[in-house]
Amino acid sequence: MSAADHGRRSLLWPVLLVSLLALAPLLALAWNALVSGALQGVSLGSEGRLQVGNTLALVIGEGLLGGVVGTAIGWLTALCSFPGRRALRIAQLLPMAIPAYLQAASLIDWGSRAGWRIHGLGWAIALLALANYTYVFFLSHETFAASGRRLLEASRSLGVGPWRSFVRVALPLALPAIGAGVALSAMEVVNELGAVRLLGVPSLSAGILDRWQAEGDAPGAALLALAALAIVAVLVAGERLLRRRSRRWNLTGGAPQGPLWHLQGWRAGVAMLITALPPLLALLIPSLWLSTGWESLRDQDGGELIALTLRSLGLALAATVLTLAAALVLAVVRRWSPRPLVQQFSVLAGLGYAVPGSVLALGLLILGGPVGLGPVLLLLWGYGDRFMAVAKQGLDAAFERLPPSIDEAAISLGCNWRGVLRRVHLPLQRGPLLVGGLLVFVDVVKELPLTLSLRPFDFDTLAVRVFQYASDERLGAAMTPALLIMLLGLMASAALIPSLDRR
Amino acid sequence: MIRLAASTTLAALLLGVAAPIAALAQEVRVYSGRHYNSDNALYERFTKATGIKVRLLESNDSAIVERLRSEGKNSSADVLILVDAARLANATEMGLFQPVGSAELMRDVPLSLRDPNGRWFGLTRRVRAFVVNPKLVNPASLKTYADLAKPALKGKLCLRNRSSVYNQSLVADQLILRGEPATRSWIRGMVANLADEVYTSDTVLARDVARGSCGVGVINSYYVARMLSGQNGAADKALAQKVRIVYPNPAHVNVSGAGVTRHASNRSEAIRLIEFLTSPTAAEGFAQSGFEYPLKGFGNNPILKRFGTFKADGVSAAQLGAKAKAAIKLMADNGWQ
Numbered sequence: 001m002s003a004a005d006h007g008r009r010s011l012l013w014p015v016l017l018v019s020l021l022a023l024a025p026l027l028a029l030a031w032n033a034l035v036s037g038a039l040q041g042v043s044l045g046s047e048g049r050l051q052v053g054n055t056l057a058l059v060i061g062e063g064l065l066g067g068v069v070g071t072a073i074g075w076l077t078a079l080c081s082f083p084g085r086r087a088l089r090i091a092q093l094l095p096m097a098i099p100a101y102l103q104a105a106s107l108i109d110w111g112s113r114a115g116w117r118i119h120g121l122g123w124a125i126a127l128l129a130l131a132n133y134t135y136v137f138f139l140s141h142e143t144f145a146a147s148g149r150r151l152l153e154a155s156r157s158l159g160v161g162p163w164r165s166f167v168r169v170a171l172p173l174a175l176p177a178i179g180a181g182v183a184l185s186a187m188e189v190v191n192e193l194g195a196v197r198l199l200g201v202p203s204l205s206a207g208i209l210d211r212w213q214a215e216g217d218a219p220g221a222a223l224l225a226l227a228a229l230a231i232v233a234v235l236v237a238g239e240r241l242l243r244r245r246s247r248r249w250n251l252t253g254g255a256p257q258g259p260l261w262h263l264q265g266w267r268a269g270v271a272m273l274i275t276a277l278p279p280l281l282a283l284l285i286p287s288l289w290l291s292t293g294w295e296s297l298r299d300q301d302g303g304e305l306i307a308l309t310l311r312s313l314g315l316a317l318a319a320t321v322l323t324l325a326a327a328l329v330l331a332v333v334r335r336w337s338p339r340p341l342v343q344q345f346s347v348l349a350g351l352g353y354a355v356p357g358s359v360l361a362l363g364l365l366i367l368g369g370p371v372g373l374g375p376v377l378l379l380l381w382g383y384g385d386r387f388m389a390v391a392k393q394g395l396d397a398a399f400e401r402l403p404p405s406i407d408e409a410a411i412s413l414g415c416n417w418r419g420v421l422r423r424v425h426l427p428l429q430r431g432p433l434l435v436g437g438l439l440v441f442v443d444v445v446k447e448l449p450l451t452l453s454l455r456p457f458d459f460d461t462l463a464v465r466v467f468q469y470a471s472d473e474r475l476g477a478a479m480t481p482a483l484l485i486m487l488l489g490l491m492a493s494a495a496l497i498p499s500l501d502r503r
Numbered sequence: 504m505i506r507l508a509a510s511t512t513l514a515a516l517l518l519g520v521a522a523p524i525a526a527l528a529q530e531v532r533v534y535s536g537r538h539y540n541s542d543n544a545l546y547e548r549f550t551k552a553t554g555i556k557v558r559l560l561e562s563n564d565s566a567i568v569e570r571l572r573s574e575g576k577n578s579s580a581d582v583l584i585l586v587d588a589a590r591l592a593n594a595t596e597m598g599l600f601q602p603v604g605s606a607e608l609m610r611d612v613p614l615s616l617r618d619p620n621g622r623w624f625g626l627t628r629r630v631r632a633f634v635v636n637p638k639l640v641n642p643a644s645l646k647t648y649a650d651l652a653k654p655a656l657k658g659k660l661c662l663r664n665r666s667s668v669y670n671q672s673l674v675a676d677q678l679i680l681r682g683e684p685a686t687r688s689w690i691r692g693m694v695a696n697l698a699d700e701v702y703t704s705d706t707v708l709a710r711d712v713a714r715g716s717c718g719v720g721v722i723n724s725y726y727v728a729r730m731l732s733g734q735n736g737a738a739d740k741a742l743a744q745k746v747r748i749v750y751p752n753p754a755h756v757n758v759s760g761a762g763v764t765r766h767a768s769n770r771s772e773a774i775r776l777i778e779f780l781t782s783p784t785a786a787e788g789f790a791q792s793g794f795e796y797p798l799k800g801f802g803n804n805p806i807l808k809r810f811g812t813f814k815a816d817g818v819s820a821a822q823l824g825a826k827a828k829a830a831i832k833l834m835a836d837n838g839w840q
Binding site for chain 1: 532538558559560561562563565566569570572573574575577578579664666668671699700701702703704705706707710711714716726733734735736737738739827828831832835840
């Protein structure tokens with residue numbers, strides 16, 4: 001292995017570079033908070049405690065609800081066959097592709113027109129679970145599909161029924177991926193600003209911004225940000241523990257063969273209902289709104305809509321490629337380098353996801369503003385930083401399923417590290433790369449705070465336009481760009497999901 | 504993958520470099536915290552009249568201020584437009600504007616609606632008004648903001664949340680006019696009167712007043728004007744016809760305003776744009792599209808005429824800016840969520 005080690009040492013530098021790029025905005029913020037005021041005498045206060053409590057409640061509530069829904073749908077669509085399975089699998093992207101703040105605004109406005117007040121924690125948990133269960137779905141589905149069938153076939157031949165095979169075989173197998181998905185969705189919840197604020201839930205993300213920008217209390221904001229980071233650290237640690245406990249290697253070279261559970265009669269009906277419910281709910285909210293608010297729909301300039309769409313698409317494609325490349329570097333080096341330093345850096349590089357987008361934007365402005373870095377570059381840097389974890393979580397979980405012996409075999413057959421990457425890892429990790437790319441793509445298309453703060457002149461995107469209309473309480477005008485965001489997500493989903501079957 | 508990443512980075516670099524080169528034509532670059540679509544028609548009229556192209560970046564106020572501040576000399580923005588007097592005053596204090604001397608601006612913008620040193624100029628006025636359901640609360644019983652704390656309104660008052668910048672400025676305004684002890688007990692009285700948890704949107708609040716869940720609320724009048732115009736549909740129009748807009752006397756008047764940025768590279772174009780936006784013709788445009796009040800008088804909009812007139816309380820933006828943080832703290836400490 002020593003000759004191979006020699007070649008791999010050069011990989012240390014990309015990891016350091018990627019990690020430093022990811023950490024730089026956070027360090028700039030910390031420095032800014034330190035020099036702008038002494039940290040002594042800062043306390044959470046009753047307000048801060050309320051915000052911590054609410055964020056914890058959101059994380060736990062959403063994690064449980066989204067975890068159960070995502071895992072159930074992941075299992076059903078990966079390992080059971082029932083009418084409409086393929087279409088329903090693609091449709092799972094819909095709930096994620098509709099920005100949560102638009103869902104909240106439409107629901108609140110519709111309720112208000114109908115005479116109901118939609119407000120508070122319960123609604124926030126339900127809406128966030130709907131918007132974020134997709135992470136759990138995709139990661140667990142990928143694992144179930146990749147490694148579940150053969151084991152299930154074995155368990156079936158031993159006389160285990162579908163339900164028990166789910167609990168005893170599939171679930172333990174997929175725990176790392178489910179954990180990764182729940183951790184991702186929970187981090188998204190820690191960061192959620194618009195929807196939570198509209199529903200009147202005082203959360204950490206809003207508290208950080210308010211303390212910083214409205215109250216000018218940078219140290220207080222830093223303290224709240226630390227609380228948010230602590231929640232995320234617990235999530236990541238929990239997810240790693242889960243993963244270590246269930247480390248299993250299996251090689252998934254060929255096509256996933258073996259039978260699916262054929263569901264018939266009422267069972268197939270229940271499976272269809274469970275699988276169809278979240279996408280239907282996600283569509284139901286804007287539809288409900290349309291049923292009462294259609295009169296305020298406005299004609300839109302078609303040329304402008306096309307320009308908005310092209311900008312969203314271009315930004316998302318560029319950001320997806322960059323983020324995937326960086327995440328791949330991190331994941332591969334993490335696998336090959338036993339050095340604890342590398343391992344730690346690779347974890348730190350995902351921290352950008354734990355910071356509210358608007359705060360990350362401030363950090364990037366502090367770094368990029370004074371040197372006049374182009375806004376598009378700064379924006380792509382921000383996207384990469386923010387969504388690195390999304391691409392990386394799935395990859396890390398997938399690399400852990402891949403036995404190290406396969407690398408050793410390739411090396412003993414004369415491959416250098418580039419060869420192993422190109423000929424072994426990339427083909428085998430196509431599934432997680434596709435899923436990671438899809439999630440990053442959709443995340444970038446609907447991303448708001450970074451885009452709003454960092455974009456160049458005359459460079460609005462679909463998400464920006466949705467926000468501008470929705471925050472001005474003009475939902476009718478927000479619906480068309482929102483529909484285009486959904487379409488972009490669906491197109492990406494339809495293009496990538498079916499290819500998960502072809503390995 | 505890595506080659507693709509490299510070429511993407513290169514493309515992005517080129518985009519970043521190409522942007523300044525394209526900036527040779529006569530143009531003015533605007534950072535704006537105002538909402539989209541009310542202003543675009545005005546910018547188009549300006550370009551038609553002067554040949555100066557308007558390049559726009561709209562965002563929320565605090566993000567745009569942070570951006571301008573961190574870009575410093577590198578910023579390509581020529582004009583900064585912000586909503587809310589306290590924010591304008593804070594941006595002035597941060598040194599984001601430069602002083603401008605223009606006879607036209609001095610003539611068109613009343614002294615109380617601009618910075619005395621010419622660093623920013625008001626564009627529009629909006630009034631923090633009462634929206635009243637006459638079946639539950641007698642509109643004549645509400646004369647000043649202080650009346651909202653009267654025990655007679657227990658269980659009838661609806662407010663927006665603390666993070667609404669208009670509420671923050673209203674409290675700063677009261678702090679200046681009535682001092683801290685009176686303002687504190689006023690806030691406590693209002694919190695005790697609340698009919699429901701604080702609202703996060705003015706339109707939702709106005710509907711609840713119309714339906715009778717609240718007797719009175721505090722909002723910017725243009726949301727009700729928009730409902731009355733039918734923009735939100737027939738149901739909202741019918742609801743809005745059930746409420747009255749009452750302007751307290753004196754009223755807290757807030758502004759949106761614009762100034763030339765300190766490092767503007769198109770200074771004269773920037774001044775021309777602000778002169779255009781503050782001219783009496785533009786004032787009509789603002790009032791028509793967003794139901795805001797022009798800088799002078801009350802406009803010709805029939806819906807705004809229905810609301811009647813108001814008398815401003817004369818508190819200056821600089822005063823509001825100085826009290827903004829104290830106002831937020833007072834709200835938080837006394838239970839205004």
